[in-house]
């Protein structure tokens with residue numbers, strides 16, 4: 167059977183994280199395994215810095231990237247994406263009672279992960295906010311709790327996870343769904359020209375959506 171080497175950045179529950187026995191787990195991993203089963207392939211997952219995922223894919227160190235990655239026009243110039251497998255949006259969080267709304271973040275320090283759509287969105291659309299880059303969102307949340315930064319900007323499902331675990335944090339403003347950054351959905355990236363693997367992922371996605379497998383995995387990781 168074919169082996170598909172996936173790369174991810176596993177500090178991003180519920181999409182991907184390293185569990186207590188050092189295994190990479192999460193929604194993306196379960197979905198990838200379901201797709202690989204459909205494709206009669208074996209999946210492997212490697213943990214890498216987020217901003218190195220697309221370069222490593224291009225260097226052929228991996229076959230696919232699945233990392234809660236938004237499909238964006240800019241990334242589509244470099245890689246091919248599967249059809250969207252998850253509807254995404256982004257959200258700011260801050261210490262409870264400290265930041266009234268997004269306008270109040272003017273002149274403040276907001277943590278983001280390097281290479282993410284969140285970083286690009288703030289740089290492009292909120293030049294008045296100081297973006298503070300982190301290699302992992304875990305460290306950004308720590309700094310938010312310590313008061314070293316004023317807010318963190320991340321994917322809504324992930325941010326909700328932090329809110330559940332940290333009673334001292336709260337959402338600021340509404341979800342952001344700007345299509346140029348986060349509105350199109352998450353996709354699996356493969357190399358330009360690898361339309362064969364792209365087509366296989368798309369067919370497998372259709373299959374797991376139709377037979378209920380997708381729904382089971384979704385409800386395991388995104389409890390309402």
Ligand SMILES: NC(=[NH2+])NCCC[C@H](N)C(=O)O
Nearest residue numbers: 175178233234235236282283
């Ligand atoms: N595994 C991760 N750390 N993912 C971060 C993803 C952030 C954002 N959705 C993006 O595509 O840029």
